Amino acid sequence: MRAADETSGVARTEYRIGTGAWTAWTSPLTVGPAATVVEYRALDVAGNVEVVNRVTVPVAGSVPVATRTVALATTPVKYGRPVAVTVRVTSTKGTPTGKVRVLEGSRNLGTTTLSGGAASFRLRGLAVGTQTLTVVYDGNATHATSQATVTVKVMRTTSRTKVSTPSVTVGTAPRATVTVISNVTVTGKATVTVRKGTTVVAKVTGTLRSGVVTVTLPKLARGTYAVSATYGGSTTITGSTGGTTLVVNPR
Structure with missing residues (x-):
């Protein structure tokens, strides 16, 4: 070796x-x-x-019977979602039995046992990008080992941003709560922007914890304001923006 x-x-x-x-x-x-x-x-x-x-x-x-391994995968797939890989091992004599493994480089993503010459995997933990996976049939006492490769494209998953701003009275600093929803845990920063018409009157950035952050805005004059919250995204999650209305009432 x-x-x-x-x-x-x-x-x-x-x-x-x-x-x-x-x-x-x-x-x-x-x-x-x-x-x-x-x-x-x-x-x-x-x-x-x-x-x-x-x-x-x-x-x-004895001479082991040659085998052929074929693998198919669901692709593209969003980050955090499982990648389904189906495997079939065939030979010219008998139905192969034994173990099948899926490798990403030297990392073993999963091992299972053939049933009727077929196997399936639901793989997690693949990074964003194009990954080449190697599917290895280990062989048995009568069938030789064989392998195949399958390419999987993992895309950034999506996000949805919501923002809430309860009404306040003049002289009270309003608070905005931003929630970023995704199929994976969201971290990073979100920015809250307050506008009066087309004029930006306030902008505050906060750090998300498990997809949520509450920021305190400056005190504002009486009136109705447009509030938007923007999550810029990450290497695994796309950005998104949500909006609401803030009302500042007289005392």
Whole structure:
């Protein structure tokens, strides 16, 4: 086995048979005549551990049947929503059985067992952007391993901003509560702007906590004002704006 690491370098490669102890790989491995599952992984100098890989060594004297893995994914998908991946493994002889894994680089996103040669995943935690996922069928005593790649586009999810400003009397500083709604937790800042006609009379920015912030506006003269709240968005969430009316009553 060979391993490579572009940063700190490979410290060692390990293997184990079945659920046995991990052993450093130093020379070719000899196994018995029965079908044997061998797991292997690499560790780098920085202490990072590769996702565990596995291969089934077939019964002595037998040749595993070649397999073909095909994967499809729902794409594009909004950030925070699950990505559905369906997998089918076929062969020219018999129905493949065993485990299937989905990898993003060296990160294992999920492992499941084939049923009738098929499997499905609902994956979370993918970053915004275009991701290439590798789907690996680990093989079994009679079927060889195979893999496929599938590309998923993850887009920024949307947001909706609401703002409320209860009426006040002259001489009382009004307060505005901004709520930004999304399918993921919203952080960042929101800005409240108060206008009298086309003139901006106040602008206050606050920090959102779990999508909510309340800001205190300056005292205003009697009248009716247009209030807007703007959330600028983030690397994972699009921005949005909401509005309402503020009434300042006489004493």
